Structure formats: C-alpha cells, structure tokens
Amino acid sequence: MQLFGGIEAGGTKFVCAVGDGPETLREVRRFPTTTPQETLGRAIAYFREIQAGGDMLRAVGVAAFGPVDPRPGSPTFGHITSTPKPGWANTDVVGELRAALNVPVGFDTDVNGAVLGEHRWGTAQGLDTVVYFTVGTGIGGGALVAGKLLHGMMHPEMGHLRIPHDREADPFPGICPYHGDCLEGLASGPAIEARWQQRGETLPPDHPAWDLEARYLALGVVNVILTLSPQRVILGGGVMQAMLFPRVRREVRALLNGYIAVPALTEGLDRYIVPPGLGDRAGVLGAIALAQHAAT
Amino acid sequence: MQLFGGIEAGGTKFVCAVGDGPETLREVRRFPTTTPQETLGRAIAYFREIQAGGDMLRAVGVAAFGPVDPRPGSPTFGHITSTPKPGWANTDVVGELRAALNVPVGFDTDVNGAVLGEHRWGTAQGLDTVVYFTVGTGIGGGALVAGKLLHGMMHPEMGHLRIPHDREADPFPGICPYHGDCLEGLASGPAIEARWQQRGETLPPDHPAWDLEARYLALGVVNVILTLSPQRVILGGGVMQAMLFPRVRREVRALLNGYIAVPALTEGLDRYIVPPGLGDRAGVLGAIALAQHAAT
Numbered sequence: 290m291q292l293f294g295g296i297e298a299g300g301t302k303f304v305c306a307v308g309d310g311p312e313t314l315r316e317v318r319r320f321p322t323t324t325p326q327e328t329l330g331r332a333i334a335y336f337r338e339i340q341a342g343g344d345m346l347r348a349v350g351v352a353a354f355g356p357v358d359p360r361p362g363s364p365t366f367g368h369i370t371s372t373p374k375p376g377w378a379n380t381d382v383v384g385e386l387r388a389a390l391n392v393p394v395g396f397d398t399d400v401n402g403a404v405l406g407e408h409r410w411g412t413a414q415g416l417d418t419v420v421y422f423t424v425g426t427g428i429g430g431g432a433l434v435a436g437k438l439l440h441g442m443m444h445p446e447m448g449h450l451r452i453p454h455d456r457e458a459d460p461f462p463g464i465c466p467y468h469g470d471c472l473e474g475l476a477s478g479p480a481i482e483a484r485w486q487q488r489g490e491t492l493p494p495d496h497p498a499w500d501l502e503a504r505y506l507a508l509g510v511v512n513v514i515l516t517l518s519p520q521r522v523i524l525g526g527g528v529m530q531a532m533l534f535p536r537v538r539r540e541v542r543a544l545l546n547g548y549i550a551v552p553a554l555t556e557g558l559d560r561y562i563v564p565p566g567l568g569d570r571a572g573v574l575g576a577i578a579l580a581q582h583a584a585t
Numbered sequence: 586m587q588l589f590g591g592i593e594a595g596g597t598k599f600v601c602a603v604g605d606g607p608e609t610l611r612e613v614r615r616f617p618t619t620t621p622q623e624t625l626g627r628a629i630a631y632f633r634e635i636q637a638g639g640d641m642l643r644a645v646g647v648a649a650f651g652p653v654d655p656r657p658g659s660p661t662f663g664h665i666t667s668t669p670k671p672g673w674a675n676t677d678v679v680g681e682l683r684a685a686l687n688v689p690v691g692f693d694t695d696v697n698g699a700v701l702g703e704h705r706w707g708t709a710q711g712l713d714t715v716v717y718f719t720v721g722t723g724i725g726g727g728a729l730v731a732g733k734l735l736h737g738m739m740h741p742e743m744g745h746l747r748i749p750h751d752r753e754a755d756p757f758p759g760i761c762p763y764h765g766d767c768l769e770g771l772a773s774g775p776a777i778e779a780r781w782q783q784r785g786e787t788l789p790p791d792h793p794a795w796d797l798e799a800r801y802l803a804l805g806v807v808n809v810i811l812t813l814s815p816q817r818v819i820l821g822g823g824v825m826q827a828m829l830f831p832r833v834r835r836e837v838r839a840l841l842n843g844y845i846a847v848p849a850l851t852e853g854l855d856r857y858i859v860p861p862g863l864g865d866r867a868g869v870l871g872a873i874a875l876a877q878h879a880a881t
Contacts, residue, residue, distance in 0.1 A: 454749060518735065
C-alpha cells in the first residue's frame with residue numbers, strides 16, 4: 290500500500306503518523322522534542338519501520354514550529370531558521386529526512402500545514418482564502434490565499450500582532466520576550482497563567498480571564514480579517530475551549546461594527562469563526578497534506 | 586492605435602486617461618465626483634471622444650473607492666456596494682461603462698489597482714507579494730499575494746486595523762465613524778487636521794504631529810507585515826511626505842525588534858518601505874493595468 294507520512298513537529302513534542310487522510314490515519318507516535326539529532330532520529334526510525342513493514346512510503350510532510358524557511362528553491366528551504374529553542378537554530382529538517390528516507394519531503398509552518406489539512410478534509414473545504422490560528426503555548430497563524438499557502442517574503446507571524454492593550458483594565462505587561470504585549474504576549478496559554486497565577490484549565494468559565502482572552506483574540510482576528518479578507522477563520526490550540534467561541538464571535542462583530550457589510554460578518558458569525566474540523570489531528574493531518582503536495 | 590483606458594475613481598475626484606503604460610499616458614482629465622449619473626456620464630463622454638477620434642479603445646479599467654465587489658462572477662461584480670457616500674451605494678459602475686462603451690471593463694479597489702500598476706511599471710516589479718497603503722482622506726491597503734490581487738471574501742480594509750493607542754500620550758479619540766481610533770481614525774489626513782486644529786501641510790517637519798503619525802503608520806505596517814509577509818510595502822497618498830519615510834522605517838524596525846530575522850527587516854528598510862515608483866500617477870496607471878488585465 291502507498292502511504293504518506295506526516296510529522297507535526299512542535300516545540301514540545303513531535304507527532305508522527307502515516308495514512309492518506311482522516312479515515313486511514315494510523316501508527317500515530319508521539320515523543321518529546323529534545324535535540325534535533327535525537328528527535329529527528331526517532332522520526333526517521335519510525336518511518337524506517339513503516340518502510341521495513343512492506344508499505345511504500347510515498348512522501349513525508351513536516352508541519353514545523355518556526356521560524357522556518359518554507360520557500361521551495363531557497364538555499365535554506367526546509368530549515369528551522371532563527372528559533373530561540375536551544376540547538377534548533379539552522380536545522381536542516383528536510384535535508385536530514387530526505388537523505389535518510391529517500392522520499393520527497395514537504396515542509397511548511399505548523400499552522401500552514403493545519404490550514405492545508407482543514408482545506409482538504411476539514412472545515413475549509415471548498416473555500417480558497419482561510420486563516421488558521423493556533424492558541425496554545427504560543428500563538429501562530431497560517432493562511433491559504435486564493436488556494437495557495439501564504440508565504441510572501443517568508444511566512445506570516447500573526448501571533449505577534451500589535452493590538453490595543455488597556456493597561457488600566459489589564460495592567461499585566463505581557464510576556465513576549467520580543468514585544469511584551471503583542472497578541473501572543475497577552476493571550477497565549479503562558480500569558481494567561483502568568484497573569485492569573487494559575488493555569489488556564491483551572492480557571493472557571495465565569496472567571497474574568499475568559500472575557501479578556503476573548504477580547505484579545507477578537508482584536509487579533511479582526512486585524513487579520515481586515516488584512517486578508519478570509520472566507521473563514523479557524524481557531525485551534527489548547528487554549529480554545531468551546532465556551533470561548535461565542536465570546537470571540539461577539540467581540541469580533543462588535544469591533545467590526547457593521548463596517549464590512551457582508552452577511553458572514555454581520556450575522557452570528559457561527560459559521561465564520563469555527564474550531565478545526567479535524568480537532569487535535571489538524572496538525573498531523575496537515576503534515577500528511579504537505580506530503581501529498583510534495584509527491585505531486 | 587490600440588489604447589487602454591483608466592479611471593481612478595476617487596471619492597472626491599475622478600481621473601481618466603488613456604495609454605498603455607507610463608510612457609504613453611495621455612489625455613489625462615480630472616473632474617469632481619458628484620452624482621453617479623453625472624460623474625460616470627463624464628467618464629463615458631471622455632472615452633467616447635477617444636473612440637470618435639479614431640483610436641481603438643481596447644478595454645477600460647476602474648480603480649475605485651469602496652467598498653466594492655471586485656470578484657468576477659459575483660452577481661454584484663463591478664458595483665460600489667455599501668459606501669456611505671450619498672447616492673453611490675449599489676452603483677453598477679462596470680455595467681454602466683460596459684453598456685455605454687462596449688469594451689471589456691476591469692475593476693478593483695483603488696489600492697489594488699495601484700499595487701498592480703506598481704507591479705507592472707513601478708517599484709514592485711519582479712516581486713510577487715506586495716502591499717500598497719494610501720494615506721490621505723482615508724487610509725486604504727491593497728495587496729498582491731503570490732502574483733494575484735488579494736480579494737478573499739471581498740477585499741482588504743487595512744485602513745481600519747486596530748492598533749495600540751496610548752490615550753495619555755495622545756488623548757485624541759479618533760475620527761472613524763465606525764471604530765473611533767482605528768488606524769484611519771488616528772492617522773488619516775482629516776484625523777491629523779482634527780487633532781492639531783490645522784491642516785497637515787501647514788505643520789512644520791519638527792512638529793510632534795509627525796512622530797506620532799509615523800508611530801501609528803508603523804503600527805499598521807507592522808501588523809500587515811506580520812499577517813501577509815510582503816516583500817515590500819509601498820506608502821502613497823497625500824499625507825506621505827518624504828520626511829515621514831525614515832521615521833516610519835525606524836519605528837517599524839523598533840516594533841519588530843529583530844523577531845523576523847531577514848535582512849530586509851533588520852537592516853535599514855530603505856528598500857522595504859518605499860514611496861510609489863509611479864508617484865501620483867499610480868492610481869490612474871493602476872486602472873490602466875486593470876484594463877489590460879480585463880483585455881486578456
């Protein structure tokens with residue numbers, strides 16, 4: 290059988306799987322992100338087991354934490370580039386995998402992978418301009434624009450958007466080491482924990498933390514709507530509990546205030562701001578979608 | 586001779602011209618934007634003169650104030666849609682011109698037209714992902730992404746980005762009727778005039794107005810860099826005096842703070858944030874580029 294391999298290469302863990310879509314996903318394996326040598330070694334060992342088992346590994350895709358170089362043809366294509374994560378700066382992920390496995394390797398940011406997976410199998414099917422935010426340890430944003438993954442000069446860094454921050458209402462200064470109170474600095478999981486001195490999961494739904502969180506996420510989403518004019522915005526990641534969605538939608542509608550007079554934005558936004566259709570498999574399925582793309 | 590016609594359809598004036606690029610631009614005619622009937626009538630009369638003069642008018646392009654519907658195939662393609670400008674809501678600009686002139690009509694936002702013109706003849710030649718901001722009576726942003734004009738659900742509205750606003754340093758509440766202190770509410774020409782009680786042109790270069798203006802523009806530019814990852818950002822419009830460019834570049838670099846480790850953004854930004862190569866003809870030449878696009 291022909292299989293595609295996916296690696297969701299996160300800053301804290303790697304998830305590997307094979308298959309050709311949500312129905313056939315199998316052999317999911319998770320391991321912690323340690324050194325590049327050890328972590329990529331475990332990923333390579335995993336795919337070699339697949340190859341040894343008699344299945345043909347057609348291609349591998351990597352949806353990686355960043356910053357990365359996702360531009361095919363660039364001399365550093367497939368590298369994790371200037372990350373502060375110890376040991377990982379300038380790691381040639383694609384080169385290592387290609388040399389070891391001898392298959393085509395697709396590569397992009399974790400969030401571009403996720404938006405591609407959602408486009409193929411999830412809630413972005415049939416759309417051509419879609420944004421995917423992940424809100425967790427950090428905040429990242431990926432986008433499909435006119436049917437193609439958005440790269441531009443390099444790739445988006447939507448987590449670092451500058452948004453209004455009312456220091457009277459919220460004196461917390463933000464935790465981004467580069468920007469202080471950018472979106473990620475104010476609204477990532479670690480920001481919630483640092484502000485309230487307890488982990489987000491332990492805060493009850495009526496805690497003021499959540500209205501504040503919804504407000505900041507809505508400001509980020511609104512800025513991306515105004516810049517990219519997406520047909521849908523997908524919000525995933527560990528922070529995105531179900532009760533946040535109605536609050537984010539309400540804030541987005543209030544912030545736009547009817548300015549963009551299209552029904553998707555002036556009505557309930559229930560189908561405009563949505564969780565990933567693929568749930569927590571969006572990452573690894575996105576990596577498989579990148580593998581399929583690399584194989585064509 | 587085969588000619589392309591362009592209409593820079595602004596909220597205060599229309600500019601019409603014919604030609605096939607900067608070298609051949611001729612017959613430039615300007616008139617005020619009054620009612621749709623009168624204003625489109627004058628544009629039609631202008632092009633009929635051209636046709637009567639024996640030149641073949643191959644196509645016409647319109648780069649229009651908005652909001653507009655720029656999506657070919659949409660039932661309201663070529664309309665100015667929900668504008669608050671009296672009389673202009675739901676005006677079928679393309680339908681009127683096509684019926685009167687019997688030629689293909691290209692149509693997009695003024696800023697998408699401008700970025701297309703800059704891509705063909707100006708400072709965006711050879712690039713594929715570029716943003717064009719105009720800063721004048723309002724603020725608008727257009728973009729080319731991977732070589733195509735950005736539409737998404739409708740079109741960008743970058744002028745209405747939400748940005749940090751320190752009310753202690755700048756108590757001015759902003760003038761946007763929809764959002765108060767969005768980018769346009771804080772940094773458009775009328776916002777400068779309302780804040781300082783005098784027109785921007787009369788404020789000396791060392792007036793604090795300009796550092797504040799550069800700060801707000803930089804916040805908007807940074808958010809667009811983080812979302813679209815453009816290869817270049819072009820700033821045009823009546824407010825963009827030459828002395829603003831070094832200040833905006835300095836602020837953008839300070840705000841990004843080295844996070845995106847590409848030379849274009851960590852060095853001087855002299856070639857990254859630039860004025861339009863076509864100067865004040867970017868608008869009407871963009872319209873001609875839209876005409877050429879419609880003719881192919």
